[in-house]
Amino acid sequence: MNQQRKAVALISGGLDSLLSARVVMEQGVHVEGINFFTGFCVEGHTHAIRKRERARPKRNNALWTAEQLGIKLHIIDIIEEYKDVLLHPRYGYGAHLNPCLDCKIFMVKKAAEWIEKNEFDFIVTGEVVGQRPMSQRKDTMPVVAQESGAEDLLLRPLCARNLPMTKPEREGWIDRSKLHDFSGRTRKPQIELAEKFGITDFAQPAGGCCFLTDEQYSSKLSDLWKYRGERRYDFDDIMLLKVGRHIRPASNYKLIIAREEGEVNFLQGYKKEYLSIKTISHMGPLALIDGKPSEEQVLEAAAIVARFSKGKMEDRVEVEITRQGGEVQHLLIKPLKPQEMKPEWML
Amino acid sequence: MSNRVRLDARRLLCPLPVIKMQNMASDLRPGQEIEAVCTDPGVLHDIPAWCRINGHEVLESKSDRNEYILIIRIGG
Numbered sequence: 001m002n003q004q005r006k007a008v009a010l011i012s013g014g015l016d017s018l019l020s021a022r023v024v025m026e027q028g029v030h031v032e033g034i035n036f037f038t039g040f041c042v043e044g045h046t047h048a049i050r051k052r053e054r055a056r057p058k059r060n061n062a063l064w065t066a067e068q069l070g071i072k073l074h075i076i077d078i079i080e081e082y083k084d085v086l087l088h089p090r091y092g093y094g095a096h097l098n099p100c101l102d103c104k105i106f107m108v109k110k111a112a113e114w115i116e117k118n119e120f121d122f123i124v125t126g127e128v129v130g131q132r133p134m135s136q137r138k139d140t141m142p143v144v145a146q147e148s149g150a151e152d153l154l155l156r157p158l159c160a161r162n163l164p165m166t167k168p169e170r171e172g173w174i175d176r177s178k179l180h181d182f183s184g185r186t187r188k189p190q191i192e193l194a195e196k197f198g199i200t201d202f203a204q205p206a207g208g209c210c211f212l213t214d215e216q217y218s219s220k221l222s223d224l225w226k227y228r229g230e231r232r233y234d235f236d237d238i239m240l241l242k243v244g245r246h247i248r249p250a251s252n253y254k255l256i257i258a259r260e261e262g263e264v265n266f267l268q269g270y271k272k273e274y275l276s277i278k279t280i281s282h283m284g285p286l287a288l289i290d291g292k293p294s295e296e297q298v299l300e301a302a303a304i305v306a307r308f309s310k311g312k313m314e315d316r317v318e319v320e321i322t323r324q325g326g327e328v329q330h331l332l333i334k335p336l337k338p339q340e341m342k343p344e345w346m347l
Numbered sequence: 348m349s350n351r352v353r354l355d356a357r358r359l360l361c362p363l364p365v366i367k368m369q370n371m372a373s374d375l376r377p378g379q380e381i382e383a384v385c386t387d388p389g390v391l392h393d394i395p396a397w398c399r400i401n402g403h404e405v406l407e408s409k410s411d412r413n414e415y416i417l418i419i420r421i422g423g
């Protein structure tokens with residue numbers, strides 16, 4: 001009897017990774033999923049933080065995909081290692097701060113290490129030739145296979161027939177004629193294949209599933225590096241960039257103002273590390289101050305926070321300023337007028 | 348090792364509580380239990396989903412003010 005072959009599929013939570021795993025499973029291969037958490041994934045956090053996101057199903061799409069497929073999923077925390085990928089991408093960035101090609105190489109390399117350790121035979125990804133401008137081009141797809149070290153153990157079932165033979169096909173573990181030849185940006189063949197498999201409720205996240213492809217997020221990250229004076233980040237930095245309104249009135253400080261209750265709760269958790277301001281006399285948001293403002297700038301920040309409270313039209317609003325050490329100060333402050341809020345402050 | 352181990356996943360946002368649980372589970376034997384204390388409500392969805400795909404069992408799931416406590420049993 002032939003030995004059952006084992007593959008690990010990179011599961012992002014999107015339709016392509018689901019289909020690619022399914023195509024291989026159809027050929028009798030044992031498949032398990034692997035999902036990498038870079039810290040920039042749209043999954044999870046944003047659902048938890050923002051209340052209005054709670055109206056949507058709170059599922060984690062990678063877990064959901066694995067459940068649909070009936071496979072195990074291994075979620076791997078790569079937050080620390082990923083810093084080098086993002087900060088020093090050999091192949092540069094895409095439209096925003098997304099280092100897609102380096103990112104793909106890195107993930108496939110991790111998958112190659114994983115299959116070796118766990119005695120699996122090959123790696124499956126949902127890439128499609130020509131679908132993405134950077135990492136899924138005919139000339140860059142071989143780069144991913146080579147530089148990751150996966151070489152011909154990397155199978156892309158959705159477009160394999162447009163690519164050179166891989167070992168799983170050559171060795172007869174997989175029948176190449178049953179693989180696909182999708183190409184380009186059209187989603188039609190994927191939707192048709194999903195229908196054929198009876199999959200209807202799949203995730204098609206509007207803005208993708210990575211914050212680094214988001215223009216606003218990338219500009220906040222660039223701002224962080226610029227004013228910090230070095231390209232460096234820690235996990236809390238990248239979480240805080242996902243939350244609230246970011247306003248920078250001066251180079252030495254910025255405000256992070258919660259937009260709703262979920263964000264208030266989230267920012268509360270950072271009150272020990274950041275100076276925080278909230279309005280007392282009127283309903284208003286909680287704000288954290290990132291940086292080292294002068295005392296005069298703390299008052300300016302308080303006036304900005306008051307501007308976002310229900311007392312914005314009042315002459316005076318009472319605010320509470322809490323220092324990092326826990327010292328609390330109450331002040332009456334005049335909310336900033338709309339014309340005093342400079343558009344260039346908004347990040 | 349006692350039959351139940353505690354996982355403090357407070358202040359962690361999904362999927363980090365799931366990752367911590369997965370890593371802890373890999374060192375446990377079938378039948379042992381994990382009691383996870385979390386603050387992200389997303390765990391009420393993600394941890395049961397993770398248990399279903401990995402053959403573990405959710406024994407209890409409750410919320411206590413802003414904390415969510417899940418007790419799971421490692422499957423065979």
Ligand code: SF4
Nearest residue numbers: 098099100103104210
């Ligand atoms: S979109 Fe994000 S996760 Fe996906 S390849 Fe690009 S950088 Fe990596």
